Amino acid sequence: MTPPSNWPFDAAGKVPSAGSRGAFPAQLNSDKSHQFAIKSVAAAASTASASGQNDLKKLFQGGVSDGLGLDSAVRARMVRRLAEQGVLDASVLAAMRAVERHHFVDTAFANMAYEDTSLPIGFGQTISKPNVVARMLELLQHGRVDASGQLGRVLEIGTGCGYQAALLSHLATEVYSMERLRSLHDKARENLRSLRLVNVHLLLGDGMDGFAKGAPYAAIIAAASGEAIPPAWIEQLAVGGRLVAPLQDASGAQALVVIDKTAQGIRQTLLEAVHFVPLKSGVG
Numbered sequence: 001m002t003p004p005s006n007w008p009f010d011a012a013g014k015v016p017s018a019g020s021r022g023a024f025p026a027q028l029n030s031d032k033s034h035q036f037a038i039k040s041v042a043a044a045a046s047t048a049s050a051s052g053q054n055d056l057k058k059l060f061q062g063g064v065s066d067g068l069g070l071d072s073a074v075r076a077r078m079v080r081r082l083a084e085q086g087v088l089d090a091s092v093l094a095a096m097r098a099v100e101r102h103h104f105v106d107t108a109f110a111n112m113a114y115e116d117t118s119l120p121i122g123f124g125q126t127i128s129k130p131n132v133v134a135r136m137l138e139l140l141q142h143g144r145v146d147a148s149g150q151l152g153r154v155l156e157i158g159t160g161c162g163y164q165a166a167l168l169s170h171l172a173t174e175v176y177s178m179e180r181l182r183s184l185h186d187k188a189r190e191n192l193r194s195l196r197l198v199n200v201h202l203l204l205g206d207g208m209d210g211f212a213k214g215a216p217y218a219a220i221i222a223a224a225s226g227e228a229i230p231p232a233w234i235e236q237l238a239v240g241g242r243l244v245a246p247l248q249d250a251s252g253a254q255a256l257v258v259i260d261k262t263a264q265g266i267r268q269t270l271l272e273a274v275h276f277v278p279l280k281s282g283v284g
């Protein structure tokens with residue numbers, strides 16, 4: 001599916017409103033398994049504080065001189081591009097700056113690791129474009145960090161190669177990441193081993209059921225798209241928590257959805273068009 005021409009942000013740096021995407025919300029809402037009211041879209045772009053601006057400056061000063069090698073400079077360039085595209089959360093940008101995306105893709109694609117493109121990770125699955133990953137992490141973070149500036153426990157559905165789990169390890173206190181394909185679960189374990197991320201817990205299982213033992217979660221993020229949000233995800237989300245996932249209608253058209261669980265109930269917001277691999281049930 002071709003993303004809208006103003007992808008991912010309009011000229012003002014805001015997320016395009018749901019109204020600009022025709023009938024998508026109505027079609028999604030026809031799914032009876034999740035009858036959450038769809039509220040009007042609130043643009044979630046956060047504004048960087050003065051100290052945040054300084055953090056951003058530091059992030060952009062990458063180069064061979066920092067002793068991290070040339071890929072560090074390339075990553076700094078990617079982060080600069082993400083900021084230009086509207087990602088403003090300093091902690092998300094810092095995580096994108098720190099985690100080596102090339103480490104998670106096959107050698108054949110390593111030279112494309114910092115381009116704004118999705119890449120194959122084997123077994124018919126893909127790692128999302130950096131700007132989609134950053135956008136989702138920013139949405140997840142938005143207003144949900146504690147006094148230490150961190151998210152609490154996070155559940156990730158679709159570990160894939162482990163790249164996003166590594167990013168989440170910088171943002172959250174604990175990361176529970178579920179993958180239904182054993183081969184990818186093993187690959188992620190291998191990719192993450194040398195990083196020794198003690199707060200990342202890789203789980204082999206059907207993410208549709210969530211992971212009740214780790215609940216409630218401050219945040220849930222899915223990297224695979226279904227026609228409905230599994231009820232277990234809503235149940236396992238903490239009050240005050242946020243879920244970010246792709247959601248698709250019967251024709252396969254996808255959009256990002258943000259679900260906030262509040263003391264007053266569930267608020268669902270549809271955002272821009274995306275393209276993710278399908279959410280499937282069972283373990284393979």
Ligand code: SAH
Pocket residue numbers: 121125126127128157158159160161162163164165178179180181184205206207208223224277278279280281282
């Ligand atoms: N975040 C990943 C992206 C992986 S692509 C990364 O950084 O690499 C999406 C992944 O979701 C695929 O690996 C796919 O196998 C997995 N997936 C699909 N349905 C699932 C389910 N029900 N439970 C767990 N994982 C699932």
